[in-house]
Amino acid sequence: MSNNTKRGLVIKGVGSSYDVLGEDGTHYECRLRGKLRLSGSRSTSPIVVGDWVQFSYDTTKGGVIENIQERRNCIVRRSVKLSAAMQIIAANLDLAILMYTTHYPPTPLEFVDRFLVSARAYGVPSLLVLNKCDLPEECEAWETLEMEKIYSAAEVELLQVSTTTGEGLEALRQRITGQVVLVAGQSGVGKSSLLNALDSSLSARVAPLSEQHGLGVHTTTFSEMYELAALPNTFVIDTPGIKGFGVVAFEKSEVAHFFPEIFALSHQCKYSNCLHETEPDCAVRAAYEAGTLAESRYRSYLSILYEDNSYR
Ligand SMILES: Nc1nc2c(ncn2[C@@H]2O[C@H](COP(=O)(O)OP(=O)(O)O)[C@@H](O)[C@H]2O)c(=O)[nH]1
Ligand SMILES: [Mg+2]
Numbered sequence: 021m022s023n024n025t026k027r028g029l030v031i032k033g034v035g036s037s038y039d040v041l042g043e044d045g046t047h048y049e050c051r052l053r054g055k056l057r058l059s060g061s062r063s064t065s066p067i068v069v070g071d072w073v074q075f076s077y078d079t080t081k082g083g084v085i086e087n088i089q090e091r092r093n094c095i096v097r098r099s100v101k102l103s104a105a106m107q108i109i110a111a112n113l114d115l116a117i118l119m120y121t122t123h124y125p126p127t128p129l130e131f132v133d134r135f136l137v138s139a140r141a142y143g144v145p146s147l148l149v150l151n152k153c154d155l156p157e158e159c160e161a162w163e164t165l166e167m168e169k170i171y172s173a174a175e176v177e178l179l180q181v182s183t184t185t186g187e188g189l190e191a192l193r194q195r196i197t198g199q200v201v202l203v204a205g206q207s208g209v210g211k212s213s214l215l216n217a218l219d220s221s222l223s224a225r226v227a228p229l230s231e232q233h234g235l236g237v238h239t240t241t242f243s244e245m246y247e248l249a250a251l252p253n254t255f256v257i258d259t260p261g262i263k264g265f266g267v268v269a270f271e272k273s274e275v276a277h278f279f280p281e282i283f284a285l286s287h288q289c290k291y292s293n294c295l296h297e298t299e300p301d302c303a304v305r306a307a308y309e310a311g312t313l314a315e316s317r318y319r320s321y322l323s324i325l326y327e328d329n330s331y332r
């Protein structure tokens with residue numbers, strides 16, 4: 021490799037061109053060397069936001085990505101059309117935030133649990149952020165649903181915030197400083213508003229939903245990473261238009277591994293290969309019936325268990 025080879029972080033991709041932040045702090049527009057392919061990759065795009073790459077640069081030819089470093093972890097979704105294919109959304113994440121609201125808009129708890137399972141399976145720490153705590157209906161719903169209780173049992177970190185009033189944002193800033201963070205959640209939960217609240221200089225680029233004109237603006241599948249001016253070495257990835265997150269093609273016996281509270285109970289089941297459906301003397305089902313295991317968690321578990329993974 022030539023001596024003008026640099027190392028950098030992929031910030032975004034536009035068509036076949038990538039914005040790479042070099043270790044020298046400069047942004048380089050890079051192309052991908054034609055023959056370069058990530059070995060063993062089933063992803064539709066060989067490079068994703070968060071990839072670390074080596075690239076050569078000269079002023080006449082521009083930047084050429086020569087090599088992609090092995091990914092530490094990633095977040096995937098199941099491709100919409102090709103159900104067997106996984107699409108990698110971002111790589112090398114320190115944290116994956118799932119933004120949640122109960123009413124505005126409604127987020128099914130199964131969506132939450134699928135995201136958490138997916139993050140856990142791919143080795144990404146996760147944080148559940150309940151947004152819009154300025155709205156009494158939201159807070160009351162979180163109480164009724166026992167969100168804190170359910171997700172502390174599930175060993176998931178949880179924060180309540182309002183991007184409108186700023187409540188809870190200081191705790192969030194502390195949690196993400198110095199990290200590469202993905203922000204996911206249903207459309208309308210406040211992802212763009214969060215980015216703006218964390219860094220007001222982003223507001224020109226990250227318009228909240230109410231300010232976007234027309235639909236189909238964010239049909240791009242390539243996420244974009246933003247460097248937060250207010251926090252050192254902190255990058256946030258907005259994931260527009262992502263409706264569902266792919267779960268790995270698990271073996272049935274593996275599913276419980278990604279539900280910590282269910283996994284802990286499973287040691288008390290009569291059969292070591294118990295799938296916690298209708299087997300006799302199942303500690304998981306007993307806990308669900310006694311109300312000590314949250315119904316929503318048990319339902320999410322069964323839903324993933326019953327999922328058709330026959331394409332494997
Ligand atoms: N009341 C209230 N509204 C919020 C809050 N955060 C975002 N919103 C509103 O929710 C709508 C969707 O926000 P947006 O950031 O575009 O959501 P995104 O689709 O997840 O990026 C906008 O009208 C925001 O003003 C909040 O904390 N409280
Ligand atoms: Mg948005």
Ligand SMILES: [Zn+2]
Nearest residue numbers: 289294296302
């Ligand atoms: Zn069992």
